[in-house]
Amino acid sequence: MTTTAPRQESRATTPPLPPARGPLSAAVIASLRDSTAPLPDAGAVTAADPYGDDAQLALYLLYELHYQGFAGVAEDREWDVELLRLRGRLEDRFLARLRAEAPSRPSAADAIDALLIEPVADEDAGVSHWLQSAGGLRELREYAALRSLYHLKEADPHAWVLPRLYGRAKAAMVAVEFDEFGAGHAEDVHARLFADLMADLGLDTAYGRWLDAAPAEALATVNVMSLFGLHRSLRGALVGHFAAVEITSSPGSRRLARAMRRTGAGPAAERFYDEHVEADAVHEQVVRHEVIAPLLAAEPRLEADVVFGVEATGLLEDRLGAVLLDAWRAGRSALRTPLPEGGGRAR
Numbered sequence: 001m002t003t004t005a006p007r008q009e010s011r012a013t014t015p016p017l018p019p020a021r022g023p024l025s026a027a028v029i030a031s032l033r034d035s036t037a038p039l040p041d042a043g044a045v046t047a048a049d050p051y052g053d054d055a056q057l058a059l060y061l062l063y064e065l066h067y068q069g070f071a072g073v074a075e076d077r078e079w080d081v082e083l084l085r086l087r088g089r090l091e092d093r094f095l096a097r098l099r100a101e102a103p104s105r106p107s108a109a110d111a112i113d114a115l116l117i118e119p120v121a122d123e124d125a126g127v128s129h130w131l132q133s134a135g136g137l138r139e140l141r142e143y144a145a146l147r148s149l150y151h152l153k154e155a156d157p158h159a160w161v162l163p164r165l166y167g168r169a170k171a172a173m174v175a176v177e178f179d180e181f182g183a184g185h186a187e188d189v190h191a192r193l194f195a196d197l198m199a200d201l202g203l204d205t206a207y208g209r210w211l212d213a214a215p216a217e218a219l220a221t222v223n224v225m226s227l228f229g230l231h232r233s234l235r236g237a238l239v240g241h242f243a244a245v246e247i248t249s250s251p252g253s254r255r256l257a258r259a260m261r262r263t264g265a266g267p268a269a270e271r272f273y274d275e276h277v278e279a280d281a282v283h284e285q286v287v288r289h290e291v292i293a294p295l296l297a298a299e300p301r302l303e304a305d306v307v308f309g310v311e312a313t314g315l316l317e318d319r320l321g322a323v324l325l326d327a328w329r330a331g332r333s334a335l336r337t338p339l340p341e342g343g344g345r346a347r
Helices: 023-033 042-047 053-064 075-079 081-101 108-115 127-133 137-151 167-180 190-200 216-229 232-263 267-298 300-329
Strands: none
Touching: 023 042, 023 053, 023 081, 042 081, 053 081, 053 216, 075 081, 081 216, 081 300, 108 232, 108 267, 108 300, 127 137, 127 232, 127 300, 137 190, 137 216, 137 232, 137 300, 167 232, 167 267, 190 267, 216 232, 216 300, 232 267, 232 300, 267 300
């Protein structure tokens, strides 16, 4: 009988620091390499576009210190006071823009009901609709590379809310997270399933591998959940973010599973989205009735934050979707740096 060595986990190694995208991210990278390097002042942060590549990469780098870190960066830099001060300034700018632009609804129920309304099923409705009917392997590979920044840490940021909940809300949130983490089976952890999807598409599955390829709009969708997760005061927004992700996941995953089958992406690519069609349809009901309802019964003042979390998530996803579709419809890559040639199932 022959045995096969287990595939290396995507997070088994610490990623390298990426290239800078401007003065803010350059200063953060320099500081992470040398703690005596100066960091930007408040004026430099104010002058930067909070949605731009430079500010979003700087935030991503600072948040990543709480996840996997970077090769050659001391682990105790996670709590460096000067880095935290800079992160706070960047967060304030990001939050202010989100609060100014995210739509407002009267209640959490209204915000969630709006998520349940599916757009007209054509290529103009969104990224998953377009990929289902028109996208090829090139676009699916680009989409997977971008989404790896989220899916290879899937459910981790939401786990930060657990110590901040209690009673029914906490128990239900733990139940959903248990599913996300494979219900006790390492091979079924959703982040592992996404790495398997990437392997089917011929992509490097290393954690953080595609950071430099991702535009600012993709970084923002990851940064917002780190922002909500790391602040107890934003626990309602994190629950709103989680609700938005879970409620919209099932129909979107169904379309993406069809795209994977249509293009022959491979069985692991199909499995990831098939798994989310079933699991997230259940999670939608649990999050709505067993997490949000008891949370707001206990802390009704958090309702505006739950709404904000839902709407900010939608705002940033729409911004990313517009960038992807504009590029793909024009026959261009949506990435900052093109993927290596090839694709399809890794042999």
